[in-house]
């Protein structure tokens with residue numbers, strides 16, 4: 502099938518690459534000519550395991566191409582995926598200008614039937630706005646052409662996006678007409694594996710499903726973070742509690758890990774946007790408002806532990822930071838707890854030396870020379886008053902505690918991701934503070 506993907510960012514690129522992997526003829530559009538030139542050279546602007554290989558393979562086979570030519574991109578695909586950004590407005594609602602501009606561009610150039618697919622995370626009601634924008638442009642051209650608007654939200658986790666796309670739990674298709682459902686089903690047929698994972702529903706329900714999923718996951722995290730903080734004052738161990746409740750199949754084990762708060766490009770933005778959507782309808786989502794507030798508090802948790810131990814004034818102190826990305830297997834630092842932690846430490850007069858396996862480049866872009874950068878986890882420790890673990894990279898899990906102890910000024914670890922066994926660390930004579938651990 503001929504498919505166009507509008508927006509070659511994180512979601513668009515993964516979508517385009519994975520669809521070409523199954524033999525579709527995919528053209529990816531972006532307004533950023535530098536990005537398109539990079540992609541044409543086979544260079545991937547983001548860090549995502551497995552993506553480069555798929556892009557190169559399919560580009561070489563001629564099934565995956567990149568362009569800045571708008572008219573050509575509209576002419577190409579019967580299906581036009583819109584995967585452009587929806588940054589939060591000042592009030593937290595999603596800014597739809599890029600989505601609607603993409604829809605209008607399709608309408609200005611189309612000459613036959615198009616299935617226009619909202620892939621970006623967009624508020625409930627956006628498909629109707631897309632439909633109206635296309636209708637308006639077609640009317641301005643004085644022609645009537647058939648088109649369908651579909652909501653097909655992505656559920657991709659950064660660091661596992663290719664795997665998530667190739668082996669989805671479910672494929673949500675929100676469509677109000679049979680013709681579009683037929684086209685979408687045929688696109689996703691190769692991704693079904695052993696049973697049909699397609700959930701066909703009305704457009705609004707599909708749009709809400711995306712927000713509901715992220716809001717539910719964020720809720721679990723904030724809930725566990727608050728319980729972890731409570732466990733600390735009660736002298737309980739959240740790790741045991743986590744297993745105790747996760748073993749109930751109604752609860753399950755996933756997304757119950759307490760830490761330094763959730764970050765990334767989705768949860769913070771989507772939680773805000775859903776609260777905002779409710780408010781626009783004179784409703785307060787009280788649970789979700791609390792989820793967001795609890796997360797803001799949690800991002801400060803590690804710093805509060807530091808100041809409780811070392812005092813409010815951190816002038817002259819130096820801290821080693823392990824991990825800058827908002828989670829492992831990505832270089833993404835959007836809404837990363839590390840940024841809150843770094844800013845807070847610096848504002849209290851401390852210096853910071855950080856290491857991250859892949860986000861160093863991104864950190865330099867954002868933080869510049871406000872912090873120091875080490876080229877290995879151990880190198881970050883030299884002369885530091887304490888180690889702060891902020892991202893749970895695998896390579897941090899089994900460190901040489903003897904070396905850590907020797908390199909730190911004092912043997913002190915603040916672990917924001919509960920990576921280590923408290924008893925084992927203690928045996929090395931290292932003071933260890935984690936989240937909700939006894």
Ligand code: UDX
Pocket residue numbers: 655656657658659660715718722755756757758759760761762763764765766767768827828
């Ligand atoms: C999320 C959703 O999982 C994905 O389905 C959606 O499409 C986009 O948003 P992503 O932002 O890539 O994906 O990261 P995810 O792995 O979900 O983690 C989000 C944040 O929650 C991270 O900061 C992570 O550290 C935190 N988290 C996750 C916890 O603090 N505890 C957990 O138990 C799980």
